[in-house]
Amino acid sequence: MIAALVRGPLGRLVPVAVVLLALQTTLFVDVQPFGVVLQLLTAFAAAAGVAGGPERGMLAGFLLGLMFDLGTGAPLASSSLTMGLAGLVAGSVTFLNIELRWWLSAGFVALGAAVGEFAVPVVRYVIGQEDVFSEHLYTIVPVVAVGAALLSPLLVPLGRWCLLIGKVEWKVPNE
Amino acid sequence: MANLAIGRRRLIALLLLTSVLLLTLDLRGNVVFDRARDGFALVMSPFETAAQVVTRPAVNAWRAITEYDDLLDELARLQEQVDGQRGAEIAARNAIIEHQRLLALNDLESLADIPSVTASIIGLSPSNLDQIVEIDRGGLQGIETGMPVVNEAGLVGKVTQVFPNSSLVMLATDTRYAVRVKVLSEQTPVEPTVPPDTVPSGLEVGDVTTTTTTTTTTTVPEPVVPGEDEPGDDPTGADPTGAHPAGADPAGDDPAGDDPAGDADAPDDPFGLDGPITVTTTTAPPVLVERETGALRGQGQRRLPMVTFVSSSPTLGQINVGDTVSTAGGRESLAPPDIPVGVVRNVISRPGSAGTELEVELSADLNRLQFVRVLLFRPLAEVES
Known part of the structure; x- marks a missing residue:
């Protein structure tokens, strides 16, 4: 069973998440465009959703969120909710049933990341934290979304690899 | 979302409930979660160190691009501030020493009596909401949760989580602080009423020790008429600012006879207002x-x-x-x-x-x-x- 877990998506997702979390807590806290911390893990959760659909995106987001909360001291599972939501929203691209172009993937990764980031203060408000909504949120959400879109060419293939998903091949139906 | 399958809905509900359960347990305080955090921090530590080393060039390049102008402005501003504060620093040091002595004399506790641990910031908050930084000192150095954190300027925040060799500090700007x-x-x-020239014992005021006051003397320079001697032109070395209390002409400063009181036009100016007007104010x-x-x-x-x-x-x-x-x-x-x-x-x-x-x-x-x-x-x- 353990071997199956290691060989499955979990065996790839966890090490990748550890590396991404290390980057999130080092590189991305120093490199802040417009004073906003780009959310690498939220973007990756959204990318996993684009690559694998809403369920896998949500599960990946849940796991990534747990690791983020454990690593940063945030209330446990608060980021699981937001990143899971990011994966779910971004994964809805698969409902379109069309070929995924890079710009479409980038757009849905951006959408998922934006929804996920907006959900952070909402979740914090629900669990009793005060003064979580500020005008800065109008800057944070678009910048996080654009950052996620720019990172999507790297993150979507990485998400596909982590979730053991082969590249979609479109075949011309036989006449 | 209309075509969400039943399995998908169940999954959403399951994850949602799990999250709510974990959140509730964590907010109520849970030893298992605290241990898990400690363990995870230990696991992440080498990865974070490696990431810091690998990404340092990129971070430095970013800072060079985005912060260079700010840095120059800051440098100029700080230089100006340092110049301005040099004088104040000496006075402040004296005041602090006096304060410490007074506290010691009265057996009162002061900040200087409290032992402290100096730490450096090794990580900032990766969230846009939390105002938390990580420092490189922890439980092994005697740090405990709740201890206040300061720097040279004043209050910074408080320790919220302690690991063996690092701690998380919640800044004073955090909404939970x-x-x-x-x-x-x-x-x-x-202002006290003007004392009489003599005290009841008959002593001169100057002979009596009084409370300390700060005396500020402001001299309004006489309007300069072209062709006349300007204060700064006095080759005899007379004080050009005239910053002396009224009537306190420094000995030998005015050998050339430029003293307004001794001017040739003195009869026209019986009150001596022709020269620099000296206003003396006394403030406590x-x-x-x-x-x-x-x-x-x-x-x-x-x-x-x-x-x-x-x-x-x-x-x-x-x-x-x-x-x-x-x-x-x-x-x-x-x-x-x-x-x-x-x-x-x-x-x-x-x-x-x-x-x-x-x-x-x-x-x-x-x-x-x-x-x-x-x-x-x-x-x-x-x-x-």
């Missing part, structure tokens, strides 16, 4: 008066922390912009008294029982933290128990 503070303002004592040193206490709460990264539960006491006077704020201390307080917090920037009057609210600009620049001191302070109530 709160500490009891007191508002102090400078009050100039009322300002006294710090405690106005009111309240609770300082963080308001997030871009908003000033706010002091609430303040009621301005008319007997003590109004709280004004520029009044200083420092920690109030107390039996239950996690912070000792008299840590400088900042200055009042806005006074907001609320109607009814809401009272006055104050926006406080922190003395410590929390955006540029490098080194901090953790005061190994435990509240009096905890020590006694």
Whole structure:
């Protein structure tokens, strides 16, 4: 069973998440465009959703969120909710049933990341934290979304690899 | 979302419930989760160190691009500030020494008596909401949860999580941060009535020791008429500023006979107003008066922390912009008294029982933290128990 877990998506997702979390807590806290911390893990959760659909995106987001909360001291599972939501929203691209172009993937990764980031203060408000909504949120959400879109060419293939998903091949139906 | 399958809905519900369960358990305080965090921090530590090393060139390049102009401006501003503060520093040091001596004399506790651990910032908050930094000292150095963190400028925050070799510090701007503070303002004592020339014993005023006062002498230079001697042109070395108290002509400063009182036109100017007009004002040193206490709460990264539960006491006077704020201390307080917090920037009057609210600009620049001191302070109530 353990071997199956290691060989499955979990065996790839966890090490990748550890590396991404290390980057999130080092590189991305120093490199802040417009004073906003780009959310690498939220973007990756959204990318996993684009690559694998809403369920896998949500599960990946849940796991990534747990690791983020454990690593940063945030209330446990608060980021699981937001990143899971990011994966779910971004994964809805698969409902379109069309070929995924890079710009479409980038757009849905951006959408998922934006929804996920907006959900952070909402979740914090629900669990009793005060003064979580500020005008800065109008800057944070678009910048996080654009950052996620720019990172999507790297993150979507990485998400596909982590979730053991082969590249979609479109075949011309036989006449 | 219309085509969400039943399995998908179940999955969403399952994850949602799991999250809510975990959140509830964590917010109530759970030893297992705390241990898991400690373990995860231990696992992540080498990865973070490696990431820091690998990404340093990229971070430095980013900073070079984005912060160069700011850095130059900051350098010029700081240089100006350093020049301005050199004089004040000497006076402040003397005041601190006197203060410490007085406290020691009266057997009172002071900040200098509290042992501290110096730490450097090794990580910033990866979230856009939390105002938390990581320092490189932890439980092995005696740090405990709740201890106040300061830097040279004043209060920075408090320790919220302690690992063996690192700790998380919640900054004073975090919305969850709160500490009891007191508002102090400078009050100039009322001018005493002019003393008589002699005291009852018949001694001259100059023979009697009086309380210390600060004397400021302002000299308005005489309007310069072209062709006449300008003060600075005096080759005899007479004081060009004339910054001496009235009638206190420095001996030998005026051998050339430029003394206004001795001018040829003196008869036309019986009051001696033809020369530089010397105005002497005497002011007593300002006294710090405690106005009111309240609770300082963080308001997030871009908003000033706010002091609430303040009621301005008319007997003590109004709280004004520029009044200083420092920690109030107390039996239950996690912070000792008299840590400088900042200055009042806005006074907001609320109607009814809401009272006055104050926006406080922190003395410590929390955006540029490098080194901090953790005061190994435990509240009096905890020590006694």
